[in-house]
Amino acid sequence: MAEITYxxxxxxxxxxxxxxxxxxxxxxxxxxxxxxxxxxxxxxLKEFGPKRVVDTPICENGFVGMATGAAxxxxxxxxxIMTINFIMLAMDEIxxxxxxxxxxxxxxxxxxxxxxxxxxxxxxxxxTHSQNLEVxxxxxxxxxxxxPSTPADAKGLLRSSVRDNNPxxxxxxxxxxxxxxxxxxxxxxxxxxxxxVTKEGKDVTVISYSRMAAVALDVARRLExxxxxxxxxxxxxxxxxxxxxxxxxxxKKTNRAIVFEEDWRSFGIGAEIAATxxxxxxxxLDAPIKRVASLEVPLPYSKSLERAALTxxxxxxxxxxxxxxxxxx
Amino acid sequence: MSEVNMPRLSDTMQEGTISRWLKKQGDEIKxxxxxxxxxxxxxxxxxxxxxxxxxxxxxxxxxxxxxxxQVVAKIGNGSATQKKVPPAATQRGSKAEAAPNGDKTEKxxxxxxQVDEPQKESTGTQRKGAGTEExxxxxxxxxxxxxxxxxxxxxxxxxxxxxxxxxxxDGSRMVKASPLARHMAEEHGIDLHQLQGTGPGGRIVRDxxxxxxxxxxxxxxxxxxxxxxxxxPAQELPVPTSAPSSLxxxxxxxxxxxxxxxxxxxxxxxxxxxxxxxxxxxxxxTDALAMRQALNASAGDEGIKVSVNDLIVKACALALEKFPxxxxxxxxGQFLRxxxxxxxxxxxxxxxxxxxxxxxxxxxxxxxxxxESKALIEKARANKLSPxxxxxxxxxxxxxxxxxxxxxxxxxxxPQAAILAVASTRKHFVPIDGQPVIRxxxxxxxxxxxxxxxxATVAHFLQEVKRLLQSPYxxxx
Numbered sequence: 001m002a003e004i005t006y007x008x009x010x011x012x013x014x015x016x017x018x019x020x021x022x023x024x025x026x027x028x029x030x031x032x033x034x035x036x037x038x039x040x041x042x043x044x045l046k047e048f049g050p051k052r053v054v055d056t057p058i059c060e061n062g063f064v065g066m067a068t069g070a071a072x073x074x075x076x077x078x079x080x081i082m083t084i085n086f087i088m089l090a091m092d093e094i095x096x097x098x099x100x101x102x103x104x105x106x107x108x109x110x111x112x113x114x115x116x117x118x119x120x121x122x123x124x125x126x127x128t129h130s131q132n133l134e135v136x137x138x139x140x141x142x143x144x145x146x147x148p149s150t151p152a153d154a155k156g157l158l159r160s161s162v163r164d165n166n167p168x169x170x171x172x173x174x175x176x177x178x179x180x181x182x183x184x185x186x187x188x189x190x191x192x193x194x195x196x197v198t199k200e201g202k203d204v205t206v207i208s209y210s211r212m213a214a215v216a217l218d219v220a221r222r223l224e225x226x227x228x229x230x231x232x233x234x235x236x237x238x239x240x241x242x243x244x245x246x247x248x249x250x251x252k253k254t255n256r257a258i259v260f261e262e263d264w265r266s267f268g269i270g271a272e273i274a275a276t277x278x279x280x281x282x283x284x285l286d287a288p289i290k291r292v293a294s295l296e297v298p299l300p301y302s303k304s305l306e307r308a309a310l311t312x313x314x315x316x317x318x319x320x321x322x323x324x325x326x327x328x329x
Numbered sequence: 330m331s332e333v334n335m336p337r338l339s340d341t342m343q344e345g346t347i348s349r350w351l352k353k354q355g356d357e358i359k360x361x362x363x364x365x366x367x368x369x370x371x372x373x374x375x376x377x378x379x380x381x382x383x384x385x386x387x388x389x390x391x392x393x394x395x396x397x398x399q400v401v402a403k404i405g406n407g408s409a410t411q412k413k414v415p416p417a418a419t420q421r422g423s424k425a426e427a428a429p430n431g432d433k434t435e436k437x438x439x440x441x442x443q444v445d446e447p448q449k450e451s452t453g454t455q456r457k458g459a460g461t462e463e464x465x466x467x468x469x470x471x472x473x474x475x476x477x478x479x480x481x482x483x484x485x486x487x488x489x490x491x492x493x494x495x496x497x498x499d500g501s502r503m504v505k506a507s508p509l510a511r512h513m514a515e516e517h518g519i520d521l522h523q524l525q526g527t528g529p530g531g532r533i534v535r536d537x538x539x540x541x542x543x544x545x546x547x548x549x550x551x552x553x554x555x556x557x558x559x560x561x562p563a564q565e566l567p568v569p570t571s572a573p574s575s576l577x578x579x580x581x582x583x584x585x586x587x588x589x590x591x592x593x594x595x596x597x598x599x600x601x602x603x604x605x606x607x608x609x610x611x612x613x614x615t616d617a618l619a620m621r622q623a624l625n626a627s628a629g630d631e632g633i634k635v636s637v638n639d640l641i642v643k644a645c646a647l648a649l650e651k652f653p654x655x656x657x658x659x660x661x662g663q664f665l666r667x668x669x670x671x672x673x674x675x676x677x678x679x680x681x682x683x684x685x686x687x688x689x690x691x692x693x694x695x696x697x698x699x700x701e702s703k704a705l706i707e708k709a710r711a712n713k714l715s716p717x718x719x720x721x722x723x724x725x726x727x728x729x730x731x732x733x734x735x736x737x738x739x740x741x742x743x744p745q746a747a748i749l750a751v752a753s754t755r756k757h758f759v760p761i762d763g764q765p766v767i768r769x770x771x772x773x774x775x776x777x778x779x780x781x782x783x784x785a786t787v788a789h790f791l792q793e794v795k796r797l798l799q800s801p802y803x804x805x806x
Contacts, residue, residue, distance in 0.1 A: 255509050255535060286509040286535040287528065326527060327536045 001184060007177040009151035010040050010116070013158040014078065016187070018048050021076060024162060027054045027063050028080030037082050038118065038177055064090035064115070068098045068167075071113040076162060081117035083125075084133050084171070098167040099142030110165035114158075118172035120211055120262060121310050127298035130306075132263035134210075137169045138239040138272070144192055145239040147171035149213035151181040153237055156190030164192060171239075173211040173262075195243035197250060201232030203328040204320055205250045207273055208260040209236040212311070216260050219313050219320070229324055239269060247273060248280045255286040258319050262311060265293035292319045330405040331380040333364060335389075337397045338716075342369045346394040347376075347401060348660060356384045358404055360503075360522070361587075363594070365401070368660075374716070375591070376401075380503065381522060383407035392661055506533035513538045518584040592681045599743045603659075604779040607738055610791040614754045614769045617801040624695075638674065638728045639699040641751055641773075641794075643804045646670050646690035648793040649724055655790050656723045658744040659781045665744075673722030673742060674702055676709040683709050684742055686722040695804060730754060736772050747777040747787070749794075 004012070017024045030037055032045040032055040045053040056063040060081060067077035081087045087094070098111050121130030138145045144166050148154040154172070161168040198213065199220050208216045213235035220231035234250050236243065251257045257277055259270035270291035277289055295309040335345050348368040352358060358378045365376040382404040389401040504521040506514070510533045514521050517538070524541055526533035576582055585593060617640055625634045649656040649670045658665040670691040673684035685705035687698055708714050727739040728751040739750040752772040758765040773794070777787050797803045 283508050283512040286507040325534065325536050327539055 001182050003180050004151055004183050005177065006151045006154050006172075006179045006181070007038065007040055009155040009181075009183050010158060010172070011042065011044075012183075013155045013162075014041065015044060015047070017076075017078070017159065017162045018044065018052055021162075023074060024076045024078065025052045025054065025070075026078050026080065027056055027067055029056055029058055029082050031055060031080050036080065038174070040080070040116075040177075060086050060089035061093055064093040065097065067113055067115075068093055068101070068111060071098070071111045071167075072101060072109040076112045076114075078114045078116060078162060081115060083129060083174070084117045084119040085129050085131050087115070087117055087133065094137070094143070094167070094169075095140055099140050102166070103142060111167045112162075112165045113167040114161045114170055115167070116158075116170040116172060118174050118177075120173040120175055121294075121299045121306065123174050124301060124303055124306060126301040130299040132261075132294075134169070134171050134239060135263055135268050135272075138242075138269065140240075142167070143240060144168045145171065146192055146237060147173075147210040147239055148190070148237055149176065149208075149210055149217075149235050151179065152183045153190050153196075153235075155183055156188055157192065157237065159187070160189045160192050163189070168192070171210055176211050176214065179214060190237065193238045193241040193243055195234050195236045195238070195246040197232060197246065198235045199231065199233040201230040202254055203230045203232075203324050204256040204258065205232045205234060205247075205254045206258045206260050206316065206320070207234045207236065207247055207250075209239060209269065210262065212260045212262050213237075215313050216316060219316050223317070223320065227329075229320065229328070231320060236269075242272070242276070244276055244280060248277065251277055251281045252284045255284055256323050256325065257285075258290040258292055258316070258323060260292045260311070260316050260319075262294055264296045265291050266296060268293055286325065287323055290319050290323055292316050330385070330403055331382070332400040333376070333378065333402040333404060335367070335395050335397045335399050335401050336376065338367065338369050338374045342397060344394050344396045345369050347389050347391055349391055350387060352384050354384055354387055355407075358382055358384050363591075374720075378404065380404050504533065505531060507535065510534050510538050517542060518582075586680055588680050588683075595743065596740050599741050603741050603743065605741060605776050606779045606784065606787075607774055607776055608784060608787040608791060609736070609772060609774040610788075610795055612771045612773060612795045612798050613759070614771045614798060617798050618754070618769055620801045628696075633696055633700045633703065635695050635699040636702070637730060637754065638726065638751070639695050639702055640798065640801065640804055641728065641749075642672050642674065642687060642690055642698055642702070642726055643693075643695050644794045644797040645724060645726060645749060646672055646693075647797055647804065648790050650691050651793055652786060652790045654786055655747050655777070655782060657746050657781060658723070659746060659778055660744055664781055667723040669723065671721050671723045673725035673745070674705070675725060675727035675739070675742075676706050678709050678712070680712070683714060683719065684722060684725055685709055685714055685718045686720065688721070725749070726751060730771065736774060738774050739776050741776050741778055745778075746781050747775055750774045750776065 014026065018026070026041060026044065028036075028041075031041040032050065032053045034055075035042040035045070041053065045055075056066075064079060064081075067079045070077050081090070094115070098113055102108075102110050119132045119134060121132070123130065134145055134147060137143050144161070144164065146157045146161060146168060148157045154176075158170060161170050198217050201220065201224070206216045206220060213233070216233045217235075220233045223229040223231055232250050232254055234247055236247075247257075257273075259273045261269050263269065265271075268291070270289075270293055274289040274291065278285065292311055292315050294311045297309055299309055300306050338345065346368040347365050349366045350364070351366065352362065352364050358364065358381055360378055360381045362378045363375045364378050364384070367374050367376050383406060384402060385405040385407065386403040387401070388403070389395050389399070395401065504524075505526060506521050507528065511521070513519075513535065514524075514533075519538065519541060521533055524533050524537050525531075527537055528534035614637070617637070621635055621637065621640060625632070628634060653666055656667050656670055658667070669689055671686045671688045672690040673686045675682060675684050685708070687693070687701050687705070690698060693701070705714070705718060708718065722742065722745060724745055725739075725742045725748040727748060729737055730751050730753045732753070734752045735755075736752050737750050739748045741748050750773065752774075754769045754771040756767050757770045759768040759770070760766070761768075773791070775787055775791060
């Protein structure tokens with residue numbers, strides 16, 4: 001066990017996979033010579049050379065298409081999209097090709113492609129560079145979408161993603177890169193499609209993923225110390241496939257649920273979770289499911305406005321306060 | 330004030346006849362009470378109250394037929410039954426649509442009923458004036474109200490607010506409770522009407538149930554008495570809604586399920602109101618059993634096995650063809666003689682007793698009957714019977730033969746006129762040509778409605794059943 005950052009965990013997982021399987025290679029803008037915009041790929045060009053760590057031109061549709069082709073022919077590309085905001089240019093390659101080739105060509109060639117990309121706001125990068133678009137991909141059959149919140153899960157899920165034979169969107173978050181956590185040294189993996197109860201509780205369940213799962217855990221711990229509220233936190237870790245069993249079991253226990261997400265509220269992950277819960281745990285619900293999400297505006301540049309628009313610990317605490325049953329207060 | 334509409338009870342139903350009101354004006358109604366029996370093109374079914382309150386007005390009398398959606402009665406807080414409708418005063422605004430909105434604003438139970446009453450009444454009369462076009466336009470009972478309340482965008486009171494929340498000062502509106510609270514209430518046999526919700530908008534939540542249970546533990550005797558005393562109409566069969574207080578500790582009170590409540594009511598009603606009389610007969614089943622054995626042997630392992638009951642059903646159906654007066658009902662002082670012969674078979678299920686129906690049994694072969702009854706029994710045991718499976722019987726057979734009974738008497742399944750109770754087949758010595766011979770004898774007893782059938786008819790009918798079963802190849806015809 002060592003305490004490392006989320007960034008380090010990703011880096012280590014990439015390096016391990018490059019060492020483990022010679023078919024694995026990296027592609028992306030500025031990942032080689034510049035060592036990555038967020039330094040995830042630092043040192044890898046030097047160690048593995050330009051055939052394994054490929055700097056690409058600024059054309060997402062081109063290199064995601066190229067990676068898809070490489071995957072069809074048996075390589076295992078790991079593409080870095082600098083932030084999720086640029087992924088729009090490669091939508092056609094991802095949704096129309098990578099997600100469908102295995103199906104449309106009679107299962108002849110799987111697409112073992114990983115697209116790593118950070119989302120999230122709060123860095124004063126303004127409206128076009130601060131988005132959370134994971135739900136677009138979680139909507140598409142043929143893709144898998146994972147969104148770890150801790151260094152340990154990041155490492156385990158990245159390994160699983162590289163070894164999976166389907167295209168995986170691996171969602172990172174700008175504000176998580178420096179977060180530290182204990183990480184096992186062995187070659188462990190975290191299964192795709194498995195959520196995790198990161199804190200047990202009995203009064204209310206908070207369901208979240210990526211950075212907000214970390215915030216939720218923080219808030220839950222604080223509330224337990226201060227107010228003796230017992231908040232259960234479920235970190236989804238994977239958005240597609242979604243682990244129904246874990247969230248349903250949690251809500252069967254607490255009877256009340258909040259979905260806490262950084263993306264916009266309408267048609268979001270929260271909507272999907274709420275629908276799932278009412279389908280599978282209707283008789284266990286004691287209150288409508290709450291969605292705590294960011295305001296539905298293009299994210300402002302101004303620091304104070306940005307803070308006002310993004311959801312966070314404060315909004316979650318208010319929601320928990322509203323939702324916690326009277327007798328448990 | 331909530332309106333009770335003629336419900337759509339089957340896909341093909343266009344209109345329904347109120348065959349009988351089970352409640353009268355001024356009666357206190359609980360949610361789920363059966364208000365009336367409705368005769369449709371298919372069957373007689375029950376009209377259930379979706380709201381609690383006082384049955385203020387019966388707008389469609391027994392025997393009258395109205396299209397679906399039409400208002401047949403009104404449930405309110407009772408003041409309208411004492412006070413007569415003040416004329417005119419259309420303060421509510423001229424459009425009918427104004428009414429729901431107007432009501433919505435006054436959500437509080439604090440609104441004094443007295444002040445509000447004339448206004449509501451005027452809305453009522455107006456609605457009546459607007460007449461059928463409104464009720465037709467309304468489509469089918471609550472579906473319309475769901476749409477309406479949604480479109481006015483009121484989240485809190487949910488889908489029923491329109492139909493239920495019309496008269497809110499009287500507690501007649503639907504109880505708002507979380508799914509969990511409903512679940513818990515059901516588990517503990519708590520009537521949600523007794524509770525005051527403390528959740529958002531007065532919703533009953535887990536907290537309230539837990540409060541109630543705690544309180545009940547502390548004062549086991551006082552609470553239920555206080556809560557339920559004023560609401561139980563005397564003539565209703567008592568349906569326990571909360572843990573009875575005065576039971577000895579070694580006795581457990583088990584609340585009746587919905588089905589059991591209906592069974593209890595209908596059977597009591599049958600035995601109390603129908604003048605039953607009984608005629609028994611003994612049938613020599615030796616040949617029938619031999620024929621059945623031959624039939625089943627020839628069907629092979631995979632084939633459908635014909636049961637003794639299937640032969641009896643077929644024999645009854647053929648006998649009913651010959652004696653159509655047995656295949657009839659007594660309703661509203663008249664004979665209803667049914668042309669089709671649909672035979673109900675009593676099936677024992679965990680929740681009580683159900684009587685699914687084999688249609689046109691007289692024109693079906695015994696194998697078809699066997700196949701159908703097998704399927705119906707399986708569905709019954711799995712609690713999967715549809716209303717369609719249960720509708721429309723014109724005669725019933727109840728068979729306890731497999732359970733070694735010498736004899737028994739069944740209660741008529743209304744509105745049918747008769748039911749045949751079939752006991753076990755047993756070996757007896759029978760004198761034949763002065764010699765004792767072992768034969769398989771089966772006893773059967775028919776219970777009949779003496780208002781429409783008489784002893785001789787039943788005797789002839791049973792003779793025919795007996796004749797058919799004793800020369801059993803007749804039932805194959």
